[in-house]
Amino acid sequence: MALLGTMAVVSQPLFYVVFGVLFPQPHENGWLRLAMALLGLPIVFEASIPRRWRTYLPVYWLIYITVSFPLFSTYMVLMNGLTAVWLAYQITCLLLVFMLFDVRASLVSVFVGCGLGVLLNILFHHSEVPYHTVGPIAAVWLFAGVGAVLCDLSRVIAWRVRTDSMRSVTSTIAHELRTPLASIHLAASGLERHFPELIAGYDAAIEAGLIKPRMRARSLAVVRELADTVASEAEHAQVTIEMLLAAAQVTNQQxxxxxxxxxxxxxxxxxxxxxxxxxxxxxxxxxxxxxxxxxxxxxxxxxxxxxxxxxxxxxxxxxxxxxxxxxxxxxxxxxxxxxxxxxxxxxxxxxxxxxxxxxxxxxxxxxxxxxxxxxxxxxxxxxxxxxxxxxxxxxxxxxxxxxxxxxxxxxxxx
Incomplete structure (x- = not known):
């Protein structure tokens, strides 16, 4: 979010340089651009915001984008009489909204922002709008909007397919690991039950002088705990497998x-x-x-x-x-x-x-x-x-x- 916020904040003064200095456009306002840039600073420095306020950042992000993109671009395109430069700017802003949010949030942002932009233009009534050109422009807007919605839906569908595939693979791997883990645990249990007798026989043989000790005391201590360690690790692995299976199946299918x-x-x-x-x-x-x-x-x-x-x-x-x-x-x-x-x-x-x-x-x-x-x-x-x-x-x-x-x-x- 911070990176996207930085882009939104930096774009405001940059567009003032383009529309106000290099290619001057009517009604370009540097103070308005500066105000919108300052409003985006909380998003840029989200890491410095107290934790209790961070939960409100997504809502603030939606409001900020609505104001700086749909509302501002609509207001400016109407102020400038639907000129080609501002129409291109508005279309770009609206497409960016659909790239940043899902379909529902994007539609809310676009309709609310554009509606407020039209309302502001009516209230302040800057210049006459050539309404005879609104028809073709509306057709272009509709085409761009439908295309953006379809692209976003395609992205959601692709994400769901990818998620389902990952869930299926996870479930398959988990099921495949269950059987060998159960076998390992069973073998470890048998080893834990009979291994102490073998160790006791080994110790008795050493004490009787029948064999010479070839294992260090430290290594022998590790061997004594080997069966318990294998059984414990197998059980922990089974817990992890159950967790993965629950994540992949239970909460989505039951x-x-x-x-x-x-x-x-x-x-x-x-x-x-x-x-x-x-x-x-x-x-x-x-x-x-x-x-x-x-x-x-x-x-x-x-x-x-x-x-x-x-x-x-x-x-x-x-x-x-x-x-x-x-x-x-x-x-x-x-x-x-x-x-x-x-x-x-x-x-x-x-x-x-x-x-x-x-x-x-x-x-x-x-x-x-x-x-x-x-x-x-x-x-x-x-x-x-x-x-x-x-x-x-x-x-x-x-x-x-x-x-x-x-x-x-x-x-x-x-």
Missing amino acids: AMSRVDAGATVDAAIKRYPYGSTAEKDRVSFTVSANFTFLGWGPALTNVIFNLIKNAIHYTAKKPGATIVIMVDRLSESRGRIVVWDSGPGISPGTLPLVFERYVSGRGRPDTALGIGLAYCQDVVGKMGGTISCTSHEGIYTRFTVILPALQEDAPSAA
């Missing part, structure tokens, strides 16, 4: 149903593949006030899996850290799920970026892909909720999921 938040979160906590008993004991769960909502149970399970995975990873770096998961009801229409940990927290510089793809995983190449929290935000948003993160570096991190609660009593699906 109808929503009533979900019991407390039961679903409790089941997710029990099903999560903890790496050790110590990790499992680190997690506590309470239900202050349960609620049901309209959504997908498997999707919420994967959201909880991701939040637990992050919490366990970071609390491991802080001795004595704990993880608290809570379900409660904020009001009759809103339920809340909180995942809190007393880990090292998140730095102020990283906190605004945690829900961006491929960002949160940069500092942890061993386990993270950087897509988990972005997936959580996407899924929770599709269920009509929000997810937010607050943190105090060195003290705690809290993820809060707020979902629209159902008020009527009905059977639930966990």
Whole structure:
């Protein structure tokens, strides 16, 4: 957005140089151009705007483009009596609007902007408009508008086809990986069950002097934990596969149903593949006030899996850290799920970026892909909720999921 804003802001003084100095046009106004350039500065410097105001930037961007492109160009083309130069300028501005927004936003911007431009010209009545030329010009406008709409629709269709193809490939890969991962997990479980006897026999043979030790003590310690490590990694991989399958299928192909938040979160906590008993004991769960909502149970399970995975990873770096998961009801229409940990927290510089793809995983190449929290935000948003993160570096991190609660009593699906 900042780059496009820069283009829109810089174009104003540049066009004043062209229309006011190099090729002077009637009614060209440098102060008006400067005012529109200044109005675009918040978009150029969006990174410096406080976070609480950034949510309004898309609306401000639409209003700014409406004023600086359709409104201004229409007003100027009427002021100058539909001259060829200003007609070309207006057509270019209108086409740019369709390139910047989707069809609905573009049509709103064009109709509102052009309508206000006509209204301003009527109010101030600068020059006579040669209405006998409006017919052919309107035909050109209509042709350009229909072409722009069709191009935008084609772009949307192409994007959907590409997204569906990616979703299909993801689903296929995930399904293909499920079977070998299950085999690896099964083999690791068998190894974990019988391998200690082999190690015990190896130790007994060494003590009896039957064989000479050929493995270092450190290597032997790694071998002892090998089976557990393989089983744990296989389970974590299966969690990731389930997340990818849920992202590719559940939220797009299955109808929503009533979900019991407390039961679903409790089941997710029990099903999560903890790496050790110590990790499992680190997690506590309470239900202050349960609620049901309209959504997908498997999707919420994967959201909880991701939040637990992050919490366990970071609390491991802080001795004595704990993880608290809570379900409660904020009001009759809103339920809340909180995942809190007393880990090292998140730095102020990283906190605004945690829900961006491929960002949160940069500092942890061993386990993270950087897509988990972005997936959580996407899924929770599709269920009509929000997810937010607050943190105090060195003290705690809290993820809060707020979902629209159902008020009527009905059977639930966990």
